Each structure stands twice: as structure tokens, then as C-alpha cells.
Amino acid sequence: MSRTTTPQVLIFDADDTLWENNVLFERVIEDFLDWLDHPTMDRHQIRGVLDDIETANAVTHGYGSKMLLRSLHDCFTRLRDRPATTTEHARINQLATALIDHQVDLIPGVADTLTDLGDRHALLLLTKGDVEEQRRKLDASQLAHHFRDVHIVTEKDVATYRDIIARHGLRPSTTWMIGNSPKSDIVPARAAGLNAVFIPNDNTWILEHAVFDESDNQVLALRAFTDLLDHF
Structure with missing residues (x-):
């Protein structure tokens, strides 16, 4: 996939995608x-x-x-x-x-990459967990200003993604879920009709592991967060 010139909606996971957590x-x-x-x-x-x-x-x-x-x-x-x-x-x-x-440790290149992507695309944040805890981490990260909206949910399943699509009136063909977790970020997002970007983290929680179709043309696998700039 070459760098797109069409505005997209990019939905970002937080833990172990934007900052180290597990x-x-x-x-x-x-x-x-x-x-x-x-x-x-x-x-x-x-x-x-x-x-x-x-x-x-x-x-x-x-x-x-x-x-x-x-x-x-x-x-x-x-x-x-x-x-x-x-x-x-x-x-x-x-x-x-x-x-x-513990203070939040950002993944290398996250802040600058979000700044660049935000000039061309609409950015949303979708993270699961305790609301107070996730808000604390987001505040400590100083990344909140990059996102048009922030969603903190109890679970990231197909119903969650469908709700986000409906709430924001998203076009699945130009919307991408970006994260490190096959279980929470890739499999349910694809089942809801969204595109997905898989950025693996060596420390991903074992309970977030899952099998997804690596031949799926609507799943983009990258090595690092900064590689997003080559595609978006």
C-alpha cells in the first residue's frame, strides 16, 4: 500500500500502541x-x-x-x-x-507521527480499561489534543466497533483501526467492516493474542509506529 492522498479516519489503540503498558x-x-x-x-x-x-x-x-x-x-x-x-x-x-x-513512556516516534498524520486525517482514540486509569495515562502522555474524540470502553468487540461507526457516521472503506492486539484491534475491527493496521509489540499481553488472516488485503502489517507515515 502506497501513501494515500485521500483523507482517512484513523482510530488508535492506546496501551502498547501509543505507550508501553504490558x-x-x-x-x-x-x-x-x-x-x-x-x-x-x-x-x-x-x-x-x-x-x-x-x-x-x-x-x-x-x-x-x-x-x-x-x-x-x-x-x-x-x-x-x-x-x-x-x-x-x-x-x-x-x-x-x-x-x-509510573510515568507514561511513549513508543518512539509517536508524538511526531500523530502530529504529521493529524494534518491530513481525522484521528480518534479507542482504548479499553478502567476509565480513571486510562484518563490518567492519556493526560500524562500529553497526546489528547491529537484526537477529535476519545472512547474508553470496557471491551473492544464487534459491537463496540459498530457503535463507533454509527456514532461518527464513518465510512468503513476509509477507516482504519490501528493497534498491537490481534484480539482487540484487528479481528473485531475487520469483522465490523473496518480496515486494520497491525503494529506488533513484543510485550503484548498473552490474553490479547489471537489468530487473524495475514493474507487479508485490508490488514496492513507494519514493523513500527513511524511506518504509518509511509502509508497515510
């Missing part, structure tokens, strides 16, 4: 595994238990640092077969403070 969660999980030091289960087995707990908690409690913290407590209770003591509870909470206090 790498911070992974550091917390690694610290938790170090601290837990289970007597009979190795790290891989414990991580499998935690992944299952996170999958279940995401359905009822959404996404973000609060869900991870709940999952760490639930994982401790399941593996120790007892609730955490006051001291243990405080230690688990302490492990997750980095997620709350």
Missing part, C-alpha cells in the same frame, strides 16, 4: 513470582494459574492495574489455600504500586 505489568508479575516462591510449583505453572485467574477476572472486573492486583491476591489465596495475612496483603499491594505511580 511490560510494566510483566515486571510486577515477575516480582510476584519471585516473592511467592511456591514450594512445589515452578514459575511456568504458577503463571498458568495466574493467567486463568486474569481471564476470569477480566470478564467481571475489566482491565487494568486494579484487575491485576485483584488477580495477584486471588492467585495467592488459591496457591496457599488461605487468605493473605495483613503483612502479605500489604506486600502484594506494594508490588503493584509501580503501575499506579
